[in-house]
Amino acid sequence: MLKFEDYIGIATQAIESIKYPARPGRLYEPIAYTMSLGGKRLRPVLTLMACDAFSGSCKAAVDAAVGIELYHNFTLLHDDVMDKADMRRGKPTVHVKWNDNVAILSGDAMLTMASQYIARTDNEHIKAVTEAFNATAMGVYEGQQYDMDFEARNDVSEDEYIEMIRLKTSVLIGGACKIGALIGNASKEDADSLYNFGEYLGLAFQLQDDWLDVYGNPETFGKEIGGDIMNNKKTFMLINAIAKATGDDALELRRWLMAKAPDKSSKVAAVKAIYDKLGIDKLAENAIQKYNDMALASIEKVNISEEAKQSFREFANMLLHRDK
Amino acid sequence: MLKFEDYIGIATQAIESIKYPARPGRLYEPIAYTMSLGGKRLRPVLTLMACDAFSGSCKAAVDAAVGIELYHNFTLLHDDVMDKADMRRGKPTVHVKWNDNVAILSGDAMLTMASQYIARTDNEHIKAVTEAFNATAMGVYEGQQYDMDFEARNDVSEDEYIEMIRLKTSVLIGGACKIGALIGNASKEDADSLYNFGEYLGLAFQLQDDWLDVYGNPETFGKEIGGDIMNNKKTFMLINAIAKATGDDALELRRWLMAKAPDKSSKVAAVKAIYDKLGIDKLAENAIQKYNDMALASIEKVNISEEAKQSFREFANMLLHRDK
Numbered sequence: 001m002l003k004f005e006d007y008i009g010i011a012t013q014a015i016e017s018i019k020y021p022a023r024p025g026r027l028y029e030p031i032a033y034t035m036s037l038g039g040k041r042l043r044p045v046l047t048l049m050a051c052d053a054f055s056g057s058c059k060a061a062v063d064a065a066v067g068i069e070l071y072h073n074f075t076l077l078h079d080d081v082m083d084k085a086d087m088r089r090g091k092p093t094v095h096v097k098w099n100d101n102v103a104i105l106s107g108d109a110m111l112t113m114a115s116q117y118i119a120r121t122d123n124e125h126i127k128a129v130t131e132a133f134n135a136t137a138m139g140v141y142e143g144q145q146y147d148m149d150f151e152a153r154n155d156v157s158e159d160e161y162i163e164m165i166r167l168k169t170s171v172l173i174g175g176a177c178k179i180g181a182l183i184g185n186a187s188k189e190d191a192d193s194l195y196n197f198g199e200y201l202g203l204a205f206q207l208q209d210d211w212l213d214v215y216g217n218p219e220t221f222g223k224e225i226g227g228d229i230m231n232n233k234k235t236f237m238l239i240n241a242i243a244k245a246t247g248d249d250a251l252e253l254r255r256w257l258m259a260k261a262p263d264k265s266s267k268v269a270a271v272k273a274i275y276d277k278l279g280i281d282k283l284a285e286n287a288i289q290k291y292n293d294m295a296l297a298s299i300e301k302v303n304i305s306e307e308a309k310q311s312f313r314e315f316a317n318m319l320l321h322r323d324k
Numbered sequence: 325m326l327k328f329e330d331y332i333g334i335a336t337q338a339i340e341s342i343k344y345p346a347r348p349g350r351l352y353e354p355i356a357y358t359m360s361l362g363g364k365r366l367r368p369v370l371t372l373m374a375c376d377a378f379s380g381s382c383k384a385a386v387d388a389a390v391g392i393e394l395y396h397n398f399t400l401l402h403d404d405v406m407d408k409a410d411m412r413r414g415k416p417t418v419h420v421k422w423n424d425n426v427a428i429l430s431g432d433a434m435l436t437m438a439s440q441y442i443a444r445t446d447n448e449h450i451k452a453v454t455e456a457f458n459a460t461a462m463g464v465y466e467g468q469q470y471d472m473d474f475e476a477r478n479d480v481s482e483d484e485y486i487e488m489i490r491l492k493t494s495v496l497i498g499g500a501c502k503i504g505a506l507i508g509n510a511s512k513e514d515a516d517s518l519y520n521f522g523e524y525l526g527l528a529f530q531l532q533d534d535w536l537d538v539y540g541n542p543e544t545f546g547k548e549i550g551g552d553i554m555n556n557k558k559t560f561m562l563i564n565a566i567a568k569a570t571g572d573d574a575l576e577l578r579r580w581l582m583a584k585a586p587d588k589s590s591k592v593a594a595v596k597a598i599y600d601k602l603g604i605d606k607l608a609e610n611a612i613q614k615y616n617d618m619a620l621a622s623i624e625k626v627n628i629s630e631e632a633k634q635s636f637r638e639f640a641n642m643l644l645h646r647d648k
Contacts, residue, residue, distance in 0.1 A: 078432060082428060101472060106465075112465070123451055142348055
């Protein structure tokens with residue numbers, strides 16, 4: 001197994017080597033722009049690690065890793081149109097820099113490019129890998145649809161929320177692991193266990209994202225603290241607060257949710273105080289720990305070397321002790 | 325070889341047998357709705373015919389035929405968002421019946437569903453078929469981007485226009501032929517010759533569409549006559565008229581192109597008169613004939629039975645003697 005930095009280096013180099021046709025410019029420039037904005041490259045690293053863990057080399061999985069990262073960035077591109085998000089990674093989003101039509105069409109092309117990279121898989125594994133990739137993609141769309149459906153609802157349960165983030169975020173992290181494992185010649189069982197590792201890790205990761213929005217360190221957290229609170233985003237935190245708040249707390253929470261153009265720091269401080277009082281922070285921390293434990297238990301089931309298992313444990317540790 | 329009606333029947337039954345998950349409803353209902361609106365099912369019929377011509381059965385290509393038709397309808401769904409088109413096949417478009425976000429996301433899911441059907445291809449052919457499908461899809465996006473780029477230009481040449489419709493329309497008709505041929509175990513050469521048949525036929529088909537908008541029989545043409553003229557759509561007809569008109573004709577054409585809210589029948593009649601005077605009708609008819617001849621010549625090169633060749637010739641004949 002290599003170091004994380006090495007896998008990141010391999011993924012980054014492969015992503016920077018993607019060839020984009022010169023014309024039509026308004027189709028390919030937005031794709032190159034999106035891929036140049038960076039990101040943590042977590043998913044391709046997992047694909048490379050998984051392949052390496054089973055076969056002793058990550059080489060055969062490099063194209064699939066690029067396909068996974070193209071797919072992930074395609075979902076961000078189209079999500080930003082749907083969410084009318086203006087900025088992504090500190091830069092204007094494609095639909096702002098160009099327009100909605102360019103964002104829709106270049107996103108479509110990006111999805112097909114992702115399939116092209118996935119389809120470079122060797123003949124022996126292409127069928128299983130393509131199936132895993134497409135099933136993953138369908139899960140992601142379902143998650144995004146539930147996320148949009150939840151915006152209009154005030155009675156989303158914790159279970160529904162977990163299922164939504166499982167689909168929207170976790171299946172792709174699981175899929176990245178599974179695809180690397182399949183290319184590395186893993187058995188179906190091992191590939192599924194590594195998928196479970198990724199899926200549980202994805203749940204812990206997303207719940208931590210929800211927690212960081214409230215309790216993150218403003219100096220190291222990349223985004224502004226309290227963004228979810230200001231947008232009334234139905235995170236794990238808010239859903240549980242709505243479910244648990246009674247009496248004056250419930251009234252106050254509702255007042256802040258209904259407030260038109262509230263002062264930002266007042267709203268964030270007030271909602272955070274309610275979270276503190278209701279113990280939502282502990283609830284989130286317990287859930288993060290639970291899914292982290294489940295991820296680690298899944299790794300134990302996989303038939304790979306102790307060294308490889310340790311790499312995945314360290315990956316999980318690194319991810320869940322980030323402060324941004 | 326079967327009769328066209330039989331291939332249409334097989335394609336229709338397979339399309340009607342697509343299983344859509346029940347939830348989330350706003351993801352899958354728009355896909356089922358789009359596929360239920362009908363259409364000529366030309367592309368899946370070509371896939372089935374191509375497979376049958378080489379292997380004596382169309383059975384192995386049924387899933388791929390469904391994938392091709394899903395893909396075609398996905399492009400219509402997203403094009404309708406980009407073009408802000410309200411109606412399609414006499415029914416409200418998805419972005420009107422639901423909204424833009426639903427249309428974007430269900431279109432994405434439809435594209436992945438198309439890939440899933442394509443990926444059901446047997447192990448021996450999946451790699452070549454997937455490659456042909458993805459390359460086709462990239463061509464279609466390029467064509468749509470050029471089409472949008474051309475809206476802002478008044479100097480589009482006939483060559484540029486032909487290249488645009490080749491990408492936007494013809495590569496998918498060629499791809500439908502090629503994919504069926506590959507599944508039917510055709511040689512690469514034969515599959516490429518059948519691709520050429522489809523591509524040339526697609527050019528003739530689109531040019532005929534341009535012609536029908538002006539010279540079609542209002543009683544049998546499905547769409548309103550003159551829609552392209554009213555929208556100043558840069559068709560083969562208008563591009564050549566702009567290039568050829570001089571003196572008073574050029575002035576009058578420009579006046580109609582600039583007219584704000586002109587009377588419909590006056591504008592259509594006036595532009596048509598200019599087309600007649602400049603011989604644009606003949607120009608289009610000659611181009612249609614040229615590409616039809618090229619399609620028929622491509623069929624001659626394919627190593628299939630005389631009966632199968634005759635089926636493709638009749639398909640071309642039927643397509644180019646339609647009045648709608």
